[in-house]
Amino acid sequence: MKTLFGSAAINRKLPVNLAARLTIKADKRQRLQEKGFVEAEVHAILSAALHYFPHRERTRTTAAK
Incomplete structure (x- = not known):
């Protein structure tokens, strides 16, 4: 509500x-x-x-883990 009425006041609608x-x-x-x-x-x-095997995954997946 504050944003709506504030915008209206800035634009001289209120x-x-x-x-x-x-x-x-x-x-x-x-x-x-x-x-x-x-x-x-x-x-x-x-x-x-x-059960983590680092070379069976994509590099990005390994980095994320």
């Missing part, structure tokens, strides 16, 4: 920005999951690292 002092307070989002990895994710990441 005398002033009607939403200049408008604020909205939003609650913070709650985390649904703790930070870090769960055990299944850790297992998947580490087992993929064990």
